[in-house]
Amino acid sequence: MSRFKTKKGKGSAAINTSSLPDIIFMLLFFFMVTTVMREVTVIVKQKMPEATEVQKLEKKSLVSFIYIGEPKDSKLYGTSARIQLNDSFHNVSDIPEFVAKERQDRDEADRKFITTSLKVDGATKMGIVTDVKQELRKSGALKINYSTRKKVAKRQ
Numbered sequence: 642m643s644r645f646k647t648k649k650g651k652g653s654a655a656i657n658t659s660s661l662p663d664i665i666f667m668l669l670f671f672f673m674v675t676t677v678m679r680e681v682t683v684i685v686k687q688k689m690p691e692a693t694e695v696q697k698l699e700k701k702s703l704v705s706f707i708y709i710g711e712p713k714d715s716k717l718y719g720t721s722a723r724i725q726l727n728d729s730f731h732n733v734s735d736i737p738e739f740v741a742k743e744r745q746d747r748d749e750a751d752r753k754f755i756t757t758s759l760k761v762d763g764a765t766k767m768g769i770v771t772d773v774k775q776e777l778r779k780s781g782a783l784k785i786n787y788s789t790r791k792k793v794a795k796r797q
């Protein structure tokens with residue numbers, strides 16, 4: 642008669658990883674769909690002033706942003722307030738071209754609803770802001786919004 646051998650120290654069964662690629666691709670697809678890419682890289686300092694009466698904009702897709710403030714890289718660009726349109730610095734005289742380009746990029750039905758939002762650093766002098774507003778007025782961009790932070794009420 643033959644002898645039967647018994648296996649000792651069998652251990653636990655291996656984990657089934659056959660569905661792991663499916664789970665990874667499902668997560669990858671989820672993050673690709675839900676992630677919003679940043680449109681503009683802000684290169685000026687942005688410490689917005691605080692306000693108590695703040696309203697949210699209804700359609701953010703119809704908002705064009707103009708950033709005004711001291712450059713983040715002060716060694717390269719200096720410390721005076723600069724105007725940022727899209728991803729680069731510009732002069733006040735470049736604003737009409739910026740407004741025209743923003744209008745061209747939108748649908749014809751939405752052009753009259755475009756709002757220009759000024760994101761101005763709290764330490765910026767009002768002279769440059771007034772110059773920007775005058776150029777916007779000359780360009781026909783009459784809907785202007787000031788971006789601020791909501792003031793947090795102090796608890797006592």
